[in-house]
Amino acid sequence: MNLLLSSQPSVFPHHHESPRQSPQRSQSPFYNMANRKRKADEDGDGDENMSPLNSPAVQPRSIARPSKKVRSNDITGRPLHLPRLLETLDTAQLRTVLERICESHPQIGHEVVTQAPRPSVDAALEVLRRYQDKLNGSIPYGNSSAEYTYYRVKEPLVALIDAIADFTPQFLPPTETQPTKSLDFLDRATKLIHELPDWEPQAYRHHKECAYDDISKAWALVINEAGKRAGGFNLHSDGWDQALSRHNEQSGGRLAGAISAMTSSVGWMGASPDQNSNDQNSILNQLMSGSYGSPVRVGPW
Numbered sequence: 001m002n003l004l005l006s007s008q009p010s011v012f013p014h015h016h017e018s019p020r021q022s023p024q025r026s027q028s029p030f031y032n033m034a035n036r037k038r039k040a041d042e043d044g045d046g047d048e049n050m051s052p053l054n055s056p057a058v059q060p061r062s063i064a065r066p067s068k069k070v071r072s073n074d075i076t077g078r079p080l081h082l083p084r085l086l087e088t089l090d091t092a093q094l095r096t097v098l099e100r101i102c103e104s105h106p107q108i109g110h111e112v113v114t115q116a117p118r119p120s121v122d123a124a125l126e127v128l129r130r131y132q133d134k135l136n137g138s139i140p141y142g143n144s145s146a147e148y149t150y151y152r153v154k155e156p157l158v159a160l161i162d163a164i165a166d167f168t169p170q171f172l173p174p175t176e177t178q179p180t181k182s183l184d185f186l187d188r189a190t191k192l193i194h195e196l197p198d199w200e201p202q203a204y205r206h207h208k209e210c211a212y213d214d215i216s217k218a219w220a221l222v223i224n225e226a227g228k229r230a231g232g233f234n235l236h237s238d239g240w241d242q243a244l245s246r247h248n249e250q251s252g253g254r255l256a257g258a259i260s261a262m263t264s265s266v267g268w269m270g271a272s273p274d275q276n277s278n279d280q281n282s283i284l285n286q287l288m289s290g291s292y293g294s295p296v297r298v299g300p301w
Contacts, residue, residue, distance in 0.1 A: 121185045124167045128192055131160040139197070150204045153197065160196075161211050164189055168218050179226035183240050186222065190215050190247045190255075212254035219244060219258030227265025236266050 080088075089097070102109030135156040140149055169175065171185040193215060196208045223244075226235055235241055241262050248255040 119167075119170065121171070121181060121188070124170070124185065125188050128160065128163055128167065128189070131156065131163050132192060132195070135160050146199045146201055146204060149197075150199060157196070157207055160192070161207055164192065164211060165214055168214070172218055172221055173225045179222055179229070179234070180238070182222040183226075183238075183243075186215065186219055187240075187243055187247075190219075190251075194247075194250050209254065212251050216255040216257045219255065220261035223258065223261040223265050227261075232265040235262065241266055 079085075086094070098112070102112060135153055138153045138156050140152050144152075168185070168189065171182045173179075173182065176182050193208065193211045196211065198208070199205060223232075223235065223240075226232055244255065244258055244262055248259050
C-alpha cells in the first residue's frame with residue numbers, strides 16, 4: 001500500500017494554508033489617495049494638526065459689532081435736535097438767536113460778556129470795515145442832491161459812527177493797559193472817520209464832527225496815560241506824535257485836544273530844533289544822554 005502512495009505532496013491545499021491568490025490588479029489613484037488619507041488620520045499628522053486654530057499662540061476672538069439704532073416704524077413730524085438745528089444757522093442767525101437769549105436772560109448775557117475773549121484790533125477793524133462797505137454801497141450813482149444823498153446814507157452812516165463809538169472804549173485805559181495797542185486802534189479808526197462823506201450844507205456834517213470830537217478825547221486819554229511812562233518817550237520814538245499831527249491836519253484841526261495832550265506829555269514836541277539843542281535840561285536830552293534822573297549839581301562848582 002505504501003508503494004502505491006506517491007512521494008509527492010498532496011495537491012490539495014491544507015486547510016491551514018491560505019488559498020492561492022490571483023495576480024493583483026492595478027489599483028486606481030483614488031484608491032491610493034484614500035489609503036494615504038486614512039494613514040495620515042491614524043498617525044495624527046493630518047491637516048487638522050496644521051490648522052492655525054490648533055496653534056496655542058492664536059486664540060479665537062469674538063468681534064464686537066455696533067448695536068443697531070432702534071428706529072421706530074412710525075414716521076411723524078418733529079423739530080430738529082439742537083445740534084442739527086445749529087448746523088443750519090449761519091453767523092448772522094446765530095448772533096441774532098444769542099442776542100435774544102441774552103436779552104431774555106440777563107445772567108446768560110453777563111456770562112457771555114465775562115467769558116468771551118476780548119476782541120483784537122484786527123477783529124474790531126474788520127467789523128468796522130463791514131459797516132463802511134454798507135455805507136459805500138448805499139451812496140447813489142450819478143449827480144444827486146446833497147439832501148437826497150444824505151437821506152440815502154444816513155442809516156448806514158449812523159451805524160458806522162455808533163460802531164466806532166462802541167468799540168473805542170474797549171481799547172482805552174484802564175481796560176486796555178498797552179498804549180501801543182490803544183494807539184494802533186485809534187490811528188486806524190481815525191482813518192475811517194476821514195473817509196466819511198463831506199456835504200456842503202453844514203447841517204449834514206454834524207455826524208462827522210461829533211466823531212472827530214470823540215476820537216480826539218480818546219487820543220488825549222491814551223496820550224496822557226502813555227506820557228506817565230518814561231516821560232512819554234515811546235510816543236516820540238514810535239512816531240505817534242507825527243501820526244497825530246497828520247491826522248489833525250487832515251481833519252482840519254479838529255483834533256486840537258489830542259495835540260494839546262501830546263504837547264503836554266512830550267515836552268520837546270512843541271519846541272523848535274534850536275530850543276531843543278540848547279535846552280540841556282529837557283527830558284529828551286536827558287533821556288538821550290542817559291542823565292535822566294541823575295542828581296542836579298548845585299553851586300558854582
